[in-house]
Amino acid sequence: MSSQPTNRVFSGVQPSGQLHLGNYLGAIRNWVALQDGYECIYCLVDMHAITVWQEPAALKKATFEGAAALIAAGIDPETSILFNQSQVAAHAELAWIFSCVARIGWMDRMTQFKDKAGKNKQRASVGLYTYPALMAADILAYKATHVPVGEDQKQHLELTRDIAEKFNHDYDADIFPITEPLIQEEGARIMSLRDGTAKMSKSDPSDLSRINLTDDADTIARKIRKARTDAEDLPSEPAGLEGRAEARNLVDIMAALNGTSQEVVLRDFGGKGFADFKQSLSDVAVAKLSPITEKMAALAEDETYLQTVLDNGAERAAAIAAPVIAEVKALTGFVTPG
Numbered sequence: 001m002s003s004q005p006t007n008r009v010f011s012g013v014q015p016s017g018q019l020h021l022g023n024y025l026g027a028i029r030n031w032v033a034l035q036d037g038y039e040c041i042y043c044l045v046d047m048h049a050i051t052v053w054q055e056p057a058a059l060k061k062a063t064f065e066g067a068a069a070l071i072a073a074g075i076d077p078e079t080s081i082l083f084n085q086s087q088v089a090a091h092a093e094l095a096w097i098f099s100c101v102a103r104i105g106w107m108d109r110m111t112q113f114k115d116k117a118g119k120n121k122q123r124a125s126v127g128l129y130t131y132p133a134l135m136a137a138d139i140l141a142y143k144a145t146h147v148p149v150g151e152d153q154k155q156h157l158e159l160t161r162d163i164a165e166k167f168n169h170d171y172d173a174d175i176f177p178i179t180e181p182l183i184q185e186e187g188a189r190i191m192s193l194r195d196g197t198a199k200m201s202k203s204d205p206s207d208l209s210r211i212n213l214t215d216d217a218d219t220i221a222r223k224i225r226k227a228r229t230d231a232e233d234l235p236s237e238p239a240g241l242e243g244r245a246e247a248r249n250l251v252d253i254m255a256a257l258n259g260t261s262q263e264v265v266l267r268d269f270g271g272k273g274f275a276d277f278k279q280s281l282s283d284v285a286v287a288k289l290s291p292i293t294e295k296m297a298a299l300a301e302d303e304t305y306l307q308t309v310l311d312n313g314a315e316r317a318a319a320i321a322a323p324v325i326a327e328v329k330a331l332t333g334f335v336t337p338g
């Protein structure tokens with residue numbers, strides 16, 4: 001039997017556009033912190049990305065840029081494993097088996113599919129629908145015990161737990177762990193700068209809605225200055241943010257960037273207007289993000305280095321997944337090499 005790790009982290013990000021502040025505050029900064037104390041596996045999920053159309057050259061570029069962004073943000077590719085999903089066949093193999101374990105009713109409940117497919121569900125790819133089975137395979141191919149994500153992935157992780165439980169039950173084996181999501185309080189759900197009710201996202205047509213990790217200091221400052229707010233001053237306590245989605249979002253961003261809480265931010269800024277607050281927020285955002293942006297730009301120039309990192313990561317990832325896949329195939333009743 002392959003070993004049962006107790007502190008293995010897996011997480012992924014789609015190389016389907018530029019990484020933004022939501023990805024950073026909701027997930028990546030936690031990925032960096034978890035490198036102390038966990039065995040970490042981080043993946044650019046290019047197979048998830050193609051569930052909606054990706055221009056091949058753009059996908060490749062975004063994969064290299066994503067790797068550069070993660071290293072620039074503090075992922076150490078020597079201690080952690082950093083790779084792109086399609087280089088490790090275990091993901092696709094296990095995803096097929098899991099799509100035979102998961103039930104159609106489970107997939108039908110996934111809100112992300114409903115959001116992404118929109119009104120014209122008949123024209124969405126089959127891959128977009130079965131996406132959560134691939135996500136479960138990503139995690140369980142490594143028997144990962146902890147998965148750091150933003151709030152929007154919570155439902156997918158519940159499905160991963162259901163798949164693990166059903167597989168263990170159906171095949172009477174204690175092979176898969178019941179994975180724990182790691183969702184931080186501040187930053188778990190960063191909203192669009194233009195609409196406090198919509199998630200900050202790579203696919204929003206308005207570039208003003210998000211801060212990209214490639215934005216320079218002037219662009220960050222301009223986007224924060226133009227961020228939507230309301231006419232009131234900031235409240236002194238979190239309860240005063242009720243019904244003020246845009247204000248809450250900016251306070252959350254400040255709290256997450258500083259590693260504090262809404263309470264602490266409002267203790268400093270309660271009673272002040274947005275002009276002052278936005279100026280301070282933009283200073284903090286630039287101070288935190290500029291070093292990442294600069295390092296990322298330098299790394300992105302060196303495709304040879306990034307290729308080596310991804311190849312090396314894929315090799316190490318495949319070595320961990322191989323015994324798990326062999327065990328799964330044996331349990332399933334497939335004839336395996338004799």
Ligand code: TYM
Nearest residue numbers: 011012013014022023026027045135149150188189190200
């Ligand atoms: P993706 O590429 O949409 O986002 C990557 C990570 O960033 C988080 N995130 C946010 N957090 C806070 N506020 C936001 N506005 C925001 N937008 C994105 C996401 O929650 C995520 O943690 N399905 C996943 C990728 C994936 C994966 C996995 C994750 C594939 N396999 C296995 C964990 C484990 C996705 O599309 O993330």
